[in-house]
Amino acid sequence: MKAKILMIEDSPTQADKASGLLRDLGYEVVWAETGELGLKLAKESNPDLILLDVVMPGMDGYTVCRWLKLNQATKNIPIIMLTVKGEVENRVTGLEIGADDYLPKPFNPRELEARIFAALRTKAEQVELGEQNRELQELLHKVEFMAITDPLTGLYNKRRFYDVLKKEFLSSKRYNHSLSCLILDLDHFKEINDKYGHLAGDATLKEVGSILAKALREVDTISRFGGEEFVVLLPFTPKKDATLVAERIRKSISETNVKYEKQEIKVTTSIGVASIEDIQGGEMDALIQYADDALYQAKHNGRNRVEVFNLGMIDSPENND
Structure with a gap:
């Protein structure tokens, strides 16, 4: 099953270039041309990762990132911000509002590949840890239930x-x-x-x-x-x-x-x-x-x-x- 990447990018040229690279790497790509559409598709398509341009008309990337992290359905999706703004202050701003990584434009294809892989690996580890925690909680509940329950009748002991x-x-x-x-x-x-x-x-x-x-x-x-x-x-x-x-x-x-x-x-x-x-x-x-x-x-x-x-x-x- 392919990992799905949502690209929120106002430039069709940039989006087409990055999408081609990502598809060659085996990813499924969904494109949103505006921040508003990106928020909508993030909830509807449930992507594994979001590539988010910072400089966009209307709703910029920082605002989109804030909304994504505030929404229960999208807050755990890793976000890599892409921008021509290379100043340290801009990178810090993106990370402070919830972005997982930051990559300046024009990006190196190998570096983009590596950062996407790292973000997806971290997400997979978190999901696995969450599953282990859920399994542990279920086991603890079962043990607690057995400790207070009569096994024959299901009543309290x-x-x-x-x-x-x-x-x-x-x-x-x-x-x-x-x-x-x-x-x-x-x-x-x-x-x-x-x-x-x-x-x-x-x-x-x-x-x-x-x-x-x-x-x-x-x-x-x-x-x-x-x-x-x-x-x-x-x-x-x-x-x-x-x-x-x-x-x-x-x-x-x-x-x-x-x-x-x-x-x-x-x-x-x-x-x-x-x-x-x-x-x-x-x-x-x-x-x-x-x-x-x-x-x-x-x-x-x-x-x-x-x-x-x-x-x-x-x-x-x-x-x-």
Whole structure:
């Protein structure tokens, strides 16, 4: 693929001479006779390099260069300025407004060839570096995503959940807004694995994760804690409303038959609910512990139900189910 050079030159004679040389060197050449047309073609033709005459009627080369460097679409195109003005001050002016190189007229064809090659080589190196940076950024984003995500369900993992919990807990304390937590545990999940196989169990976990994602708000945080246990954080949600959310989730899961191969798997969940109002000045981890105590009570009372934390649960034994 040929490199494309835009030549902005008011003299047809000079343009024809330079264009012939450039085409012989294997470049594609686009010619603009005025600065105004040059700006238009620079945006439309997306050249790899611009040869820009300084002395032109109407819009001179300095003005064209300024506009090219101000425009998002053209600011990275290398510019070599060509002019009969050989004074140091003129060369400095061109370089200060963004030109990449400066070549006096009449130019030596070999020198023009060398300067064009050098400018295109520098551009290629910058593009390659930019691509490497983009690839590195994509890799970093992927690594960061993997570090906070459960690979099976695509939900946040426990590590990310605790990062969010810390921020939400401090915000709730500082601004005195409500914060609730749900802990869900799928009922008899081991039996699903034993009866249908672990791949069916994985399909069940994915389906439950999808149900949770659809049922909750963007501000809510959903995490798979591990195994068949999920945790949901509900900012700006008092216990009463969190209980309604939990019941809605429980109902939705119980009404869903997970389809795996030719089988339909029935699944239910037990849910424990706790709120920051239960903690009464306690530590952040108490919110999780209290929701877990309520979950144990839901399991103990027959499963497929929602239980809300109360102070009488504090001394209950841990759920070993």
